[in-house]
Amino acid sequence: MSKKPVPSKKQAVSSTRSRHGAYVRKVRTKLANASSLDTCPKCKSTKKRHFACQECGTYNDRQVFEPKSKKSAAPIQEIEA
Ligand SMILES: [Zn+2]
Numbered sequence: 185m186s187k188k189p190v191p192s193k194k195q196a197v198s199s200t201r202s203r204h205g206a207y208v209r210k211v212r213t214k215l216a217n218a219s220s221l222d223t224c225p226k227c228k229s230t231k232k233r234h235f236a237c238q239e240c241g242t243y244n245d246r247q248v249f250e251p252k253s254k255k256s257a258a259p260i261q262e263i264e265a
Contacts, residue, residue, distance in 0.1 A: 221230050224237040225245070236243035241251040 220233040222233040223229070224231045224240065224242070226242050227237065227240045229237065229239045231237040231239070236248045239251055241247060241249045
C-alpha cells in the first residue's frame, strides 16, 4: 500500500468554488492595481509606461508616429457635416 495522505472527508463543491472565487477576485484586483501608467512629458496626458504616447506619438523626446486622433477626427467630421 502507498503511504500517501488520504483526505478524511470529501471537499464540498461550495467550499471549492468559494475558494476559487476568492482567488479570482484577488488576482483581478491585483491586475487592476498593477497597471503601469505614466504621464507623457510632452503633452502631460496619461500613457502606458515603456510605450509611445497615443496622443502626440512621441517616445523618449522623439516623434515615433503621427497621432491617430488628428487623422481620424477630420474624416468623421466631414461625414457628419
Ligand atoms: Zn504625449
